[in-house]
Amino acid sequence: NAGVTQTPKFRVLKTGQSMTLLCAQDMNHEYMYWYRQDPGMGLRLIHYSVGEGTTAKGEVPDGYNVSRLKKQNFLLGLESAAPSQTSVYFCASRVNYNEQFFGPGTRLTVL
Amino acid sequence: EDKVVQSPLSLVVHEGDTVTLNCSYEVTNFRSLLWYKQEKKAPTFLFMLTSSGIEKKSGRLSSILDKKELFSILNITATQTGDSAIYLCAVEADNDMRFGAGTRLTVKP
Numbered sequence: 001n002a003g004v005t006q007t008p009k010f011r012v013l014k015t016g017q018s019m020t021l022l023c024a025q026d027m028n029h030e031y032m033y034w035y036r037q038d039p040g041m042g043l044r045l046i047h048y049s050v051g052e053g054t055t056a057k058g059e060v061p062d063g064y065n066v067s068r069l070k071k072q073n074f075l076l077g078l079e080s081a082a083p084s085q086t087s088v089y090f091c092a093s094r095v096n097y098n099e100q101f102f103g104p105g106t107r108l109t110v111l
Numbered sequence: 112e113d114k115v116v117q118s119p120l121s122l123v124v125h126e127g128d129t130v131t132l133n134c135s136y137e138v139t140n141f142r143s144l145l146w147y148k149q150e151k152k153a154p155t156f157l158f159m160l161t162s163s164g165i166e167k168k169s170g171r172l173s174s175i176l177d178k179k180e181l182f183s184i185l186n187i188t189a190t191q192t193g194d195s196a197i198y199l200c201a202v203e204a205d206n207d208m209r210f211g212a213g214t215r216l217t218v219k220p
Binding site: 033035040041042043044045048058059090092097098099100101102103104105 | 153156159209210213
């Protein structure tokens, strides 16, 4: 099992560009999450999904969109990147009433 | 608004010391509280707590939850340099999972 994987690992964007981050899990987990982590701020929830075809807003959803067309994949999109979106992005998955498993993270820089 | 507050934000100790990390929360529809350790990469799971007063233990680490006073503590005894990390507390409410800012622990030889 690969667990939770994220693509890409690093990316540099210019302001206004768009991109999609891919999270994939092979554990058949229902729940998937996207977080961003900035220095001194822990992990902040962007969006999450409780199953295929469902998504919900977290704590900091503005400027991001998500889709969960397949159970194993959770995509995070930035339509028009801004420097404030420079961060490390983590994806996680879980089954209900259990711990989350995290991906290795994507380091995004927006110039 | 749901919130999770960890204290202290940073802590420096020497090998062999015992440390206590705190996590307090205010959320609606509490389900569970989780502790994670984060070194250079992704967080790794330590404990999940759902019931008050029941201590969870793994080696030198232990944790307990107080659902009446809305807090949890993470204890590390006989600290080692390998315990140096950021310790994150997360609280699940409904399907949402909120994290605190973390406690950065540094253990000096």
